[in-house]
Amino acid sequence: MSSLLHRVLRALERFHATRPWDHNAHFHRWILRQFPERVDSAVDVGCGSGDLARLLAGRARRVHGIDADPRITARARELTPAAALVTYTTADALTGLGDRSYDVITCVAVVHHLPFTRALETFRDHLAPGGTLVIVGVARERTTVDHLLGIASVPLNIVMALLKNRGGPAPRPVSMTARTRPADLTFTEIAREARAVLPGVRLRRRLLWRYTLVWRHR
Structure with a gap:
């Protein structure tokens, strides 16, 4: 790594350390637009400190x-x-769904920690007829498109940090989540496995180092 690149990366780290913002929460409003205005039941897998669950x-x-x-x-x-009627369970993502079915299943920046195909099969089997599965995930960069989206995300990340932290670089807490690890699967591998398990699934690469997956149980 060149000395200049090293200095640039260190400067970006210092910038974001004083202007933190939640990349996953950025997608919450988009998630809510993927299913009907009113549903009977919803579950957020890998809920963290409950930000999305409270929106649901x-x-x-x-x-x-x-x-x-x-x-x-x-x-x-x-x-x-207490009035929000949200319950929480400490459990493994693939066993915590129990024997229930849900109208909406969400999973944000968690599925890359799980056996991917098994996770999709589990979500599919717990989705009620007419229900919607929404995943915001992380993929391993490999293709030219992946790297270009990553490069384009850098200035957007800076702009979002400034917008989310108007008034100066005062540290602000972000949602509490478990420690993450890098993704193993590329977007191409994710799309291939998802289409085999979820016929008609919609996947899309996104900026800010994310992809989205939406599937409706017909």
Whole structure:
């Protein structure tokens, strides 16, 4: 790595350390637009401290959040008003769904921690007829398109950090989530496996190092 590139990366790290913002929460409003205004039940897999689960409570009669970290689910309960009708379970993502079915299943920046095909099969089997599965995921960069989107995301990331932290570089907490690890699958591999499990699935590469997946159970 050249000395100049190293200095640029260090400068970006310092910039974002003082202007943090939640990349995953950026997609929450988009997620809400993928299913009907009112549904009976929804579950957020890998719910973290419950930000998306609380938003889902405005659209669903019953909402459940699942996370493997007991510290995080405890924090989610603390942050969630009793009137919101949101419950939380500390459980593995692939076993915590139990024997229920849901009208909406969401999973944000979590599925790359799981056996991908098995996770999709589990979500499919727990989705009620007419229900919607929405995933915001992370893929391993490999193709030219991947790298170009990553490069284009850098200035956008800076702009978003400035907009989210108007008034100066004062540190602000972001949502509590479990520690992440790099993705193993490329977008091409993800698309191939998803189409085999979920006929008619819609996938799209996104800026800010994410992709989206939407599937409706006909």
